[in-house]
Amino acid sequence: MLFNSIDFAIFLPVVFVLYWFVFKNKLKLQNLFILGASYFFYASWDWRFLSLIVFSTLIDYSVGVYLAKENKAYKRKLLLYVSLLSNVGILVFFKYYNFFLDNFIEVFSFFGRNISPKSLNLILPVGISFYTFQTLSYTIDVYRKKLEPTKDIIAFSAFVSFFPQLVAGPIERATNLLPQFYKNRTFNYQQATDGLRQILWGLFKKVVIADNCAEYVNQIFNNTSEYSGSTLALGAVLFSFQIYGDFSGYSDIAIGTSRLFGFNLMQNFAFPYFSRDIAEFWRRWHISLSTWFRDYVYIPLGGSRGSLIKTISNVFIIFIVSGFWHGANWTFIIWGVLNALYFLPQLILKTNRNNIEIVAKGKLFLSLREFFAISITFCLTTLAWVFFRAENFNHAIAYLSSMITNGASYLDINIYWQYKGVIGLIITLIIIEWFGRDNKHALEALVTKLNRPLRYTFYYLIILVIIWYSGKGEEFIYFQF
Amino acid sequence: MRRFIKNSLLFLCLLYVILLALDIYLSKYLKSSHEFSGEIEVWEDIYKSNLDLDVAIYGSSRAFVHFNSQILNDSLRLSTYNFGVDGHNFWLQYYRHKEYLKYNPAPKTIIIAVDMFSLAKREDLYNQHQFLPYMLWNHSLRETLSDYDGYHSAEYYIPFIRYFGKRKKLPLLSAIISNKKQVKPYRNLGYRGMDRKWNKDFENAKKKMKSYEVKQHKPSVNLFEKFIVECKEMNINLVLVYSPQYIEGQNFIKNKEEVVKVFENFSDKYNLEFLNYSNNKISFDKSLFYNSNHLNKTGADIFTSTFANDFKKIISYRFDY
Structure with missing residues (x-):
């Protein structure tokens, strides 16, 4: 059930009405209902993989219960390993089995030995990378005694499978989301209406921006040799907006939907394309994953507390693991390495925390220097996205080399004119996001800036644009991760 | 909560009104479209009650490109219209029949062009955009199309x-709205002559498979029988016609005899004329076809003239005109 489908447009109001009217003031029943709705939501993708969620839930719930009783360090560690092995084991099996197998075969054949082990035709369960990380955060926090283990299996199961963020995040921390299942939730008008605004904006980003860009991106990336350098550059830029619209759009819908039910999820995107350097970009892009790796991998590795060499190696580890998390393909690993390389100068020069606040905060326009800084950061990330989008390493290299050698300076006006519609939509996105950049989502401040008739007109316009300019209705890119 | 519900309802009501206005506007202009194999032209003739006919021709694309209504009109001196639905079998042809009778007087005779796929099941909703202007609150259309992998139920009501x-699948839409493009009607009295030469459709099909077995769809067979009974009850003359099919294409169908037998059985059971042109010399002349199932314009004109002569004989000894 896609967020941009009619099925979800029916599912959401039905769940909303039952949740607030039938199960109102009955916390246990509300949680049980959320659990049922979440399992139904997940089963609409593929009911067979529900068993994996249930398995993961039971493992981590049980480990949490035993961790609460256990004081001996080695036994606690053993319990942690049980959780790690189970969750990471499932993830590795479904996501990386064939990747490792293919690479083993290549390594063996390089040394002149041909092996033919059996590759499996595995389907990647939707959202597996997200919910395994979410449930792992619970076990690790309980192990670290940062969180009291729960005895409420319904609340815990609902936390693991909470439908708005089940299949593509944000990857919630148990410390933030789980306690929200313990407390009575009261309906908050402001929270709910702002949730709806966020859903609307998320739909615009996904359906209008991402899906329209996708059409051209697929065309350009699938026929790399047929296009001029300037068109390939445009293709890369369009992919930057496709992936942003797709993933941040999903996150907005997920967060907005949660707010309708009285839950607050963490912000996942904070206008990353307005970043003035790579460090800032990574503080604003897929925040829930970046902070997860920071808290559960980077800091345990020593973070920036050791020597510069140690810090650099930790940064590389984080970016490589992050790349690998996205998929079992060398292109993702190279994408990670590339971002680590971008980050390196800032780390050495200790300028990685120079830009904490949003650009031109409180001002209408940015300075020329900020404009250049943003442009350079955008170009660097766009270059890296080519590896993210390419089918394989050779494709990425061919794309980039054609971009440079195949008449990069020649601007194919006809092609650009052909893409005027999507370029116009992207400009609209940038303008609206620019005016909303001080907030958690672009439309948050709308309520204070426009009076009701104007606001309604704006909403209707967005809805009509969504209906009329919607693209092909592609799946969310991050579902494959 | 009360405030939220009140404001949400107000918002949705206003939205509904806006969407309805846009729907009416867009559907109105789409109704003048000549796209989608001219299907909208036929629907419009039906819904505008333009049709007071002697002879109605039903069938799939094989009907609409094989039976030249103008030749039949001229040679038989009977008002004729071709209702052939491109890419669809009897399941949808029956819906068009019902809609036709709802808005127009019944014809004296229905010629139903049957073929290998008339009583088979199609999963996808081919040429689905032809239904767009007529879908809103159309319960009978929703019921008919519910078996296809096409529209969501909500799309009929919202x-x-x-x-x-x-937007992009309706390339003519913006042109229609801005009235920039004047397009000639695609069909003439429901017929479209295809001025084409033999293409590679059949060769491509042969590359994919050695032969093809048609699976009869039981509900379609039952519906076909129901249709025959209804026509009898309404005193509508019914003639079954198997129009020419290129011989190699016929041999490609593994169970051709079995499929034809179904129509022969209906013909015997209900005493219907069944004109089978599968062995007519036209079916052996590749130059008259553009693929194994469809006659080109020359082929269609030759066939229609042949059929008109045969039909005249039937009229003279069976039907009261």
Whole structure:
């Protein structure tokens, strides 16, 4: 059930009405209902993989219960390993089995030995990378005694499978989301209406921006040799907006939907394309994953507390693991390495925390220097996205080399004119996001800036644009991760 | 909560009105479209009650490109219209029949062009955009199309949302709206002559498979029988016609005899004329076809003249005109 489908447009109001009217003031029943709705939501993708969620839930719930009783360090560690092995084991099996197998075969054949082990035709369960990380955060926090283990299996199961963020995040921390299942939730008008605004904006980003860009991106990336350098550059830029619209759009819908039910999820995107350097970009892009790796991998590795060499190696580890998390393909690993390389100068020069606040905060326009800084950061990330989008390493290299050698300076006006519609939509996105950049989502401040008739007109316009300019209705890119 | 519900309802009501207005506007202009194999032209003739006919021709694309209504009109001196639905079997042909009778007087005779796929099941909703202007609150259409992998139920009841994502699939839409493009009607009295030469459709099909076995769809067979009974009850003359099919294409169908037998059985059971041209010399002349199933314009004109002569004989000894 896609967020941009009619099925979800029916599912959401039905769940909303039952949740607030039938199960109102009955916390246990509300949680049980959320659990049922979440399992139904997940089963609409593929009911067979529900068993994996249930398995993961039971493992981590049980480990949490035993961790609460256990004081001996080695036994606690053993319990942690049980959780790690189970969750990471499932993830590795479904996501990386064939990747490792293919690479083993290549390594063996390089040394002149041909092996033919059996590759499996595995389907990647939707959202597996997200919910395994979410449930792992619970076990690790309980192990670290940062969180009291729960005895409420319904609340815990609902936390693991909470439908708005089940299949593509944000990857919630148990410390933030789980306690929200313990407390009575009261309906908050402001929270709910702002949730709806966020859903609307998320739909615009996904359906209008991402899906329209996708059409051209697929065309350009699938026929790399047929296009001029300037068109390939445009293709890369369009992919930057496709992936942003797709993933941040999903996150907005997920967060907005949660707010309708009285839950607050963490912000996942904070206008990353307005970043003035790579460090800032990574503080604003897929925040829930970046902070997860920071808290559960980077800091345990020593973070920036050791020597510069140690810090650099930790940064590389984080970016490589992050790349690998996205998929079992060398292109993702190279994408990670590339971002680590971008980050390196800032780390050495200790300028990685120079830009904490949003650009031109409180001002209408940015300075020329900020404009250049943003442009350079955008170009660097766009270059890296080519590896993210390419089918394989050779494709990425061919794309980039054609971009440079195949008449990069020649601007194919006809092609650009052909893409005027999507370029116009992207400009609209940038303008609206620019005016909303001080907030958690672009439309948050709308309520204070426009009076009701104007606001309604704006909403209707967005809805009509969504209906009329919607693209092909592609799946969310991050579902494959 | 009360405030939220009140404001949400107000917002949705206003939205509904806006969407309805847009729906009416867009559907109105789409109704003048000549796209989608000219299907909208036929629907419009039906819904505008333009048709007071002696002879109605039913069938699939094989009907609409094989039976030249103008030749039949001229040679038989009977008002004729071709209702052939491109890409669809009897399941949808029956819906068109019902809609036709709802808005127009019944014809004296129905010629139903049957073929290998008339009583088979099609999963996808081929040429689905032809239904766009007529879908809103159309319960009978929803029921008919519910078996196809096409529209969501909500798209029949919430205005405008069925146009979601269709902007690029309706290339003529913007042109129609701005009245920039004047397009000639695609069909003439429901018929379209295809001025084409033999293409590679059949060769491509042969590359994919050695032969093809047609699976009869039991509900379609039952519906076909129901249709025959209804026509009898309404005193509508019914003639079954198997129009020419290129011989190699016929041999490609593994169970051709079995499929034809179904129509022969209906013909015997209900005492219907069944004109089978599968062994007519036209079916052996490749130059008259553009693929194994469809006659080109020359072929269609030759066939229609042949059929007109045969039909005249039937009229003279069976029907009261």
